[in-house]
Amino acid sequence: MRVCAGRTAAWLALAVVVAFYPLVVPGFWTYQIGAQSLLFGVIALSLNLLAGYGGMVSLAQMAIAGAAGYATAYFGVNSTDLGIALPWPLTVLTAIALGTLFGAVVGAISVRTRGIYCLMITLAIAVGFSLFARQNYSVFNGFNGFAGVRAPAVAGIDFNEPVPFYYLTLGVAAVALGWLYHFSRTPFGMALQGIRDNPRRMRTLGFDVIRLRIAAFALSGLIAAAGGVLFVWYNGRISPGAIDVQPTIDILIISVVGGMASPLGAFVGAVAFVLLQNFAIDLISPDRFNTLIGLAFLVVVLFSPEGLTGIAQRLMRGLRGAVRAERPPGDRETSTEEATARRIS
Amino acid sequence: MSASDVNALELVDVGRRFGALAAVSNVDLTVAQGERRALLGANGAGKSTLFNLIAGDFPATDGSISLLGRDLSGVPARERTRMGLRRTYQNSSLFAQLTVADNLFIALRGVRPGRFSLRRPHRRGDEMQRVVALAERVGMGGWLDHRVADLSHGQQRQLELGMALVGEPQVLLLDEPAAGLSPAERTHLLALIVGLPPSLTVVLIEHDLDIALRAADRVTVMHNGRLLVEGTPGEIRANQQVRDIYLGSQGN
Numbered sequence: 001m002r003v004c005a006g007r008t009a010a011w012l013a014l015a016v017v018v019a020f021y022p023l024v025v026p027g028f029w030t031y032q033i034g035a036q037s038l039l040f041g042v043i044a045l046s047l048n049l050l051a052g053y054g055g056m057v058s059l060a061q062m063a064i065a066g067a068a069g070y071a072t073a074y075f076g077v078n079s080t081d082l083g084i085a086l087p088w089p090l091t092v093l094t095a096i097a098l099g100t101l102f103g104a105v106v107g108a109i110s111v112r113t114r115g116i117y118c119l120m121i122t123l124a125i126a127v128g129f130s131l132f133a134r135q136n137y138s139v140f141n142g143f144n145g146f147a148g149v150r151a152p153a154v155a156g157i158d159f160n161e162p163v164p165f166y167y168l169t170l171g172v173a174a175v176a177l178g179w180l181y182h183f184s185r186t187p188f189g190m191a192l193q194g195i196r197d198n199p200r201r202m203r204t205l206g207f208d209v210i211r212l213r214i215a216a217f218a219l220s221g222l223i224a225a226a227g228g229v230l231f232v233w234y235n236g237r238i239s240p241g242a243i244d245v246q247p248t249i250d251i252l253i254i255s256v257v258g259g260m261a262s263p264l265g266a267f268v269g270a271v272a273f274v275l276l277q278n279f280a281i282d283l284i285s286p287d288r289f290n291t292l293i294g295l296a297f298l299v300v301v302l303f304s305p306e307g308l309t310g311i312a313q314r315l316m317r318g319l320r321g322a323v324r325a326e327r328p329p330g331d332r333e334t335s336t337e338e339a340t341a342r343r344i345s
Numbered sequence: 346m347s348a349s350d351v352n353a354l355e356l357v358d359v360g361r362r363f364g365a366l367a368a369v370s371n372v373d374l375t376v377a378q379g380e381r382r383a384l385l386g387a388n389g390a391g392k393s394t395l396f397n398l399i400a401g402d403f404p405a406t407d408g409s410i411s412l413l414g415r416d417l418s419g420v421p422a423r424e425r426t427r428m429g430l431r432r433t434y435q436n437s438s439l440f441a442q443l444t445v446a447d448n449l450f451i452a453l454r455g456v457r458p459g460r461f462s463l464r465r466p467h468r469r470g471d472e473m474q475r476v477v478a479l480a481e482r483v484g485m486g487g488w489l490d491h492r493v494a495d496l497s498h499g500q501q502r503q504l505e506l507g508m509a510l511v512g513e514p515q516v517l518l519l520d521e522p523a524a525g526l527s528p529a530e531r532t533h534l535l536a537l538i539v540g541l542p543p544s545l546t547v548v549l550i551e552h553d554l555d556i557a558l559r560a561a562d563r564v565t566v567m568h569n570g571r572l573l574v575e576g577t578p579g580e581i582r583a584n585q586q587v588r589d590i591y592l593g594s595q596g597n
Contacts, residue, residue: 182465183463185465186462186463186465187450187454187459187460187461187462187464187466188460188462188463189463190443190447190450190451190454191451191454191455191460193440193442193443194440194443194451197440197441197442197443198438198439198440200402200438201434201438201439201440202451202455203401203402203421203422203423204400204401204402204422204423204425204426204432205426205451205452205455205456206423206426206427206455206456207455207460208423208460209423212460212461215461
C-alpha cells in the first residue's frame with residue numbers, strides 16, 4: 001500500500017513539475033530543452049514499446065518519424081511549390097496514418113528476424129529511406145527537403161510560440177506515455193510480452209506470433225509518427241539530414257540511456273540527450289560531441305543495462321529496503337488476499 | 346460415425362529426421378477419446394520429439410497425424426491449440442517475469458478471440474474469474490500475484506498444468522510433469538492428473554514408472570525412435586523386453 005501511495009505521489013510531483021515548468025524558466029529552456037526533449041521522448045517511446053515489451057530493437061523509428069514529418073510538410077504548409085495543402089487536422093491524420101502504415105511495412109519486412117539481424121534490416125530500411133528522400137525531387141524535394149513548415153494556430157493559440165508548443169508536446173507525450181502503461185496490461189500488450197520471453201510457447205498457446213509482432217510495429221509506428229509531426233513543427237523544416245544515420249542512432253541512444261524496459265525511460269533518456277547536446281559545447285569542442293555521447297552511453301550501459309531509470313529504480317528499492325528493515329516484521333508483508341486483490345485491480 | 350468413435354489422436358507411420366538422424370520413425374499410435382495413455386522410454390527414445398510433432402512445434406517428415414479426425418498436415422501449432430490440443434513442456438516453459446495470474450491470462454487469451462484487444466480486462470470480469478478458478482484448480486489460488494520466477498519448481502509445474510487446462514481442452518500432452526519434484530509434490534501432481542475430467546484425453550510422458558502406471562489405462566513404450574510395445578500397465582510390467590531395456594536388470 002505504502003509503495004503504491006509513494007508511486008502516486010512521485011507521479012503527481014512529476015506532473016506538477018512539468019506542468020509549471022514553462023512558467024518559471026526562460027523561453028530557451030521551455031522550447032529547446034523542454035519541448036525538444038518531449039518530442040524526442042515520444043519517438044524513443046515508440047522504440048521502448050517494441051524493445052521493452054516486444055524484444056524487437058528497431059533502428060527505423062526515426063525514419064518513420066521522418067516520413068510523418070515529410071507528410072506533414074507535403075500535405076500542409078511549406079515554402080516550396082511542392083505538396084497539397086490540406087486543412088491541418090487532415091494533414092496530421094494523413095501523416096500519422098502514413099507513419100503507422102510505414103511501421104507495419106517495416107514490421108512485415110523485419111519481423112522474422114531477431115537481435116542483430118532485426119537491427120541490421122531496420123537500419124537498412126532507415127538508410128534506404130534517407131537516400132531515397134535525398135534523391136527524389138518530385139515528392140521529397142531532394143537534398144533541400146521542405147522548409148517553412150508551421151504548426152497550426154487553433155482558437156487563437158499559435159502553436160509556433162514556445163509555451164503553447166511546449167504544452168502541445170507535453171500533451172502528446174503524456175497521452176502516449178499513459179497509453180503505453182495501459183497497453184502493457186491489455187491482452188495485446190501481455191501477449192507481446194509473452195512473445196518477447198518465449199515465442200515458441202506463445203505459438204503453442206494459440207497466438208499468431210508474426211501478426212502480433214507486425215501489429216506491434218504498426219502501433220509503434222503510430223507513436224513515432226506523432227513524434228515526427230511534432231519534430232517537423234519544432235524545426236519548421238525537414239530534410240534528408242534529419243533522418244540520416246546519426247539521428248537514427250540518436251533515438252537508440254536515447255532509449256538505451258533512459259532505459260528500454262520502462263516507458264518513462266524514453267523521456268529520461270531524451271532529457272539527458274538534449275541537455276548534453278546543448279551544453280556539451282561549453283565543455284568540449286562541437287566536433288567532439290559524439291565522443292562525449294558515446295562515453296556517456298558506455299558508462300550508462302556498463303553500470304546499468306536498464307539505463308538511468310534502472311539506476312533510479314535500484315536506488316528506490318535500496319531506500320525502501322532500508323525503511324522496511326527499520327519497521328517491525330508484522331508490518332512488512334501484505335496478506336495474500338490483499339496482494340491478489342491488488343493484482344486483479 | 347458418432348463423435349466419440351473418432352480417435353483423439355491417430356498417428357500413421359510418423360517419422361522425423363534431423364539430417365541423418367532419425368529421431369522418430371514408423372510410429373503408428375492410436376489414442377481413443379478419454380483415454381489415459383502413458384508414453385515410456387529411455388532418454389533419447391523420441392518421446393518429446395513425438396509430442397513436438399503432434400503439437401506442431403515442427404512438422405513430421407513422414408506419415409500423417411490426425412487430431413479428433415482432422416488431418417493436421419500444414420496446420421500451424423496455434424491452430425492445433427485452438428482445436429483443443431494442449432501441451433506442457435519437459436522444462437517449465439513459463440513467462441518467468443510475469444505473475445501467475447498473467448501467465449494464466451495469456452494462456453486463456455490464446456484460445457479465445459480478442460488476442461489483439463487493447464482494452465484492459467475488467468477486474469471482476471469473466472476472464473479474471475476464470476483465471477482465479479484455473480489457479481485454484483491446480484492449487485495455485487493463493488499465488489496469483491507472485492512472479493513466476495519466485496515460485497518453487499513444484500509450483501511452476503502446477504502452473505504449467507494450469508496453463509494447459511485453459512479453455513476447453515480435448516487432448517492434453519503432458520511432458521514429464523513430475524520431473525524434478527519431491528515425493529510429496531509428485532503425489533500432489535499425480536492426484537491433480539488423476540482428477541482431470543474423464544472426457545479429457547491425456548498422453549503422459551513420464552520417467553517415474555510408478556506415476557505412469559498408476560495414471561494410465563494403456564502404456565506405450567518407445568525405444569530408439571520406434572514403438573517397442575503397447576499394452577495395459579500390467580502387461581507392460583510383465584514384459585521382459587521392457588524390463589530389459591527400460592528398467593534394466595533392477596526392474597521388479
